[in-house]
Amino acid sequence: MPNRMIYGLKKILIFIAVGSLGMGFLFAEGKIAIKGGTFYTITKGIIDNGVLLIENGKIKDVGKSTEIPSGYQTILAKGKVILPGLIAAFSQVGMEGDVIASDSLESSEALTPQMRAVDGFYPMSKSIARLRNRGITVAAIFPAPGNVISGQGAILKMGGSITWQMTINASCGLLLTLGEKSKREGAMPKTRMGEMYLLKNILLETQKHMDKWAAYEKGKDEAQKPAQDFRLDAMASLIRGQFPAFVYCYKVQDIMNALSLCETYKFKLVLVDAQQAGQVAGELARRKIPVLVVPQKSLWWDVEKNTWDPQNARKLYEAGVPIAIIPGEGARFGDEELVMYAAYAVRYGLPEEEALRAITINPAKILGLEERLGSLERGKDADIVIMDGDPFRVKTKVEKVFIDGKLYEIKVGT
Numbered sequence: 048m049p050n051r052m053i054y055g056l057k058k059i060l061i062f063i064a065v066g067s068l069g070m071g072f073l074f075a076e077g078k079i080a081i082k083g084g085t086f087y088t089i090t091k092g093i094i095d096n097g098v099l100l101i102e103n104g105k106i107k108d109v110g111k112s113t114e115i116p117s118g119y120q121t122i123l124a125k126g127k128v129i130l131p132g133l134i135a136a137f138s139q140v141g142m143e144g145d146v147i148a149s150d151s152l153e154s155s156e157a158l159t160p161q162m163r164a165v166d167g168f169y170p171m172s173k174s175i176a177r178l179r180n181r182g183i184t185v186a187a188i189f190p191a192p193g194n195v196i197s198g199q200g201a202i203l204k205m206g207g208s209i210t211w212q213m214t215i216n217a218s219c220g221l222l223l224t225l226g227e228k229s230k231r232e233g234a235m236p237k238t239r240m241g242e243m244y245l246l247k248n249i250l251l252e253t254q255k256h257m258d259k260w261a262a263y264e265k266g267k268d269e270a271q272k273p274a275q276d277f278r279l280d281a282m283a284s285l286i287r288g289q290f291p292a293f294v295y296c297y298k299v300q301d302i303m304n305a306l307s308l309c310e311t312y313k314f315k316l317v318l319v320d321a322q323q324a325g326q327v328a329g330e331l332a333r334r335k336i337p338v339l340v341v342p343q344k345s346l347w348w349d350v351e352k353n354t355w356d357p358q359n360a361r362k363l364y365e366a367g368v369p370i371a372i373i374p375g376e377g378a379r380f381g382d383e384e385l386v387m388y389a390a391y392a393v394r395y396g397l398p399e400e401e402a403l404r405a406i407t408i409n410p411a412k413i414l415g416l417e418e419r420l421g422s423l424e425r426g427k428d429a430d431i432v433i434m435d436g437d438p439f440r441v442k443t444k445v446e447k448v449f450i451d452g453k454l455y456e457i458k459v460g461t
Contacts, residue, residue, distance in 0.1 A: 078102050079452065080115045081433070084124035089131055089408050089422040099129065101429040104452035109423050122447070124433055130403070131423050132184025132430030132450065136410035137293070137319055137339050137373040138382045139164075140186050141172040141203075151191040153198065157231060158249055160285075161277035162198030164188045165217045170210050174382070179205045180457050181383040182432035182445045185215070187414055192224040192295040192319075195236060195245050199281060200293065202414055204430075206450035219414060220293045220317065221285050225301035243304055250312050253282035291315035293339075297354040299323045306334070317413060320375055322354040325362030332367040337413045340405070341375030342392040360405070361396035371410035372402065390439045399439060 079101040086094040086109060098113040099106065115121060142151040142164060150167040153159045168188060178186060184205050190197035199218045207213040225242055236242045256279040263272050285292055292314055294305040302321055309316040318324060318338045324331060331338065340360045356362075363370050372389050374382050389402040397405070411421030419428050429452040436443040448455045 077452070078116075078119045079429075079449075079454075080119040080121045081124050081129060081431070082115065082121055084127040084129050084433070086129045086423055087131075087403060087438075088424065089404060090424060091422070096125075097129075099423060099431070101431070101449065101452045104429055106423060106425055106427050106429050106431075108425055122433075126435075127446065128434045128436060128438060128443075129423070130182065130432045130434065130438065131407050131421055131427075132432055132448070133182045133385050133406045134371075134410040134414070134420060135178065135183050135186040135373065135382060135385055136371045136413060137200075138178075138186045138188055139191055140174045140178055140188055140205075140382055141168045141170065142188060142190075143169070143172060143174060152193050153190070154193060157195045157229070157234065157236060157245060158278070159190075159194055159198050160196045160221055160249075160281035162190055163201065163218065164190050164198060165201035165203075165210065165214060168201070168203065168210055170208050170213060175205050176458055177383040179448055179450070179455055180445060181385065182434070182448060183383060183385055184430040184432070184448065184450045185416075185420060187219055187410075189220070189222045189293065192222065192228050195224060195229045195242050196249070197222040197224060199290075202416070204450055206453060206455055215416065215419075216414075218281075218284065218290055220290045221281065222319075223292050223294045223305070225294060225296040225304055226298060228295070239300065239304065243308075246308060249278070249282060250286070250308070253279050253286060256280075257283050257286065285314050286312060288313075288315060291317050293317045293319050295319040297322045299326055302327060302331075306330070306336070309334075309336075319373070322356050322359060324368070325356055325359045325366075328363050328366035328368055331363070335369065337369040337371070337409075338363055339373045339410075339413070340370050340392070341373060342388050342395065342397075343375070357391075357395040360392040360402075364397055364401055369409060369413065370405050371413055372405040386438055393439060403438065 081099045083096055086097040094111050097111050099109040139151045153162045186205055187200050187202045189200035200220045200222060201217050202215040202219045203213045229242055230237055236245055259273040284290060296302060297320060302324060316336050320341050321338050324338050342360050344355045360370055372392055374388050385406050389406050393399050393402045408421035411417045429449050431449040432445055433447040434443050435446050445457060
């Protein structure tokens with residue numbers, strides 16, 4: 048067989064092998080240099096006409112005068128904008144289920160702390176590619192709001208095809224819902240009083256469960272060994288501070304109830320949506336309680352009328368409250384349009400620099416991943432987005448996305 052034919056056959060076989068992975072990336076992680084363009088490092092200013100080096104899935108260096116060593120594949124990015132991968136701090140991506148029923152909420156009971164979003168995650172979901180195509184490289188997925196306790200969230204990379212390889216943290220927080228959304232037909236809770244009763248009761252049960260385990264660990268008497276209880280074990284992780292409670296709510300009274308529980312049981316707290324949080328911004332700032340803000344009115348706003356505050360993000364930022372921007376449930380433009388939601392916050396008074404922080408380093412901090420994600424810095428994961436212009440310009444498009452140093456194909460039409 049002629050050498051030219053053998054060489055061509057090898058290229059075809061390599062193409063088929065790579066394509067069969069179904070993961071959408073163009074070449075595996077290695078030594079890559081991104082040269083030229085404007086680098087928004089987020090934490091260390093803007094670098095014009097800079098260079099960023101990627102090696103073995105990590106950022107090796109970034110700077111204006113960084114030299115490109117031999118052996119690097121160079122991507123010319125003149126005229127482009129380079130950002131750290133965007134972080135969706137709250138979503139149900141990959142949990143869509145089928146036509147009959149969603150996999151995002153186990154609604155059979157009001158209290159389901161033992162449910163884990165990662166167990167309902169479908170790594171081949173088309174929604175993952177949609178997020179990635181808009182520059183989102185990491186998402187925290189949670190069971191949907193609706194139960195008083197919906198279950199545990201997880202943090203995943205938006206690249207790959209095997210769930211446990213995509214997973215950064217399988218239990219990053221516990222989702223609670225306070226207000227109208229967790230009220231039930233024909234069962235408790237029907238009121239906010241019922242919500243608080245159920246929460247206090249399970250927290251009391253948890254404390255007793257923890258006391259039994261402490262006594263057993265002290266005496267090691269097998270006859271006294273407590274039975275395993277997935278519900279209470281999950282609650283115990285909350286009380287021990289292993290992860291925070293993410294409390295989905297809208298109104299001031301629900302925010303106050305969340306703060307009361309946090310104060311009594313000493314767990315960490317993150318507020319989700321919390322449209323009236325701006326009214327108590329000073330108290331939240333004093334307690335250093337982060338808020339995941341929804342800047343654009345939801346399609347489902349009949350659940351809690353007259354709560355939307357378009358200036359919520361600005362008020363919280365000006366008060367010193369840590370914020371991240373999320374689309375929110377019933378998102379008007381889809382979970383993938385994170386930059387658009389940040390642009391709405393800018394429209395209503397949040398500075399552009401802070402809006403970018405609210406979809407990069409701020410969610411990384413809230414999720415406990417600031418050492419790995421959220422900025423262009425040496426040693427961090429090579430999760431990088433290249434855009435063709437200003438991030439907040441309507442016509443700006445994402446051209447390239449790296450996740451752990453792998454360059455992923457941007458699929459048109461998704």
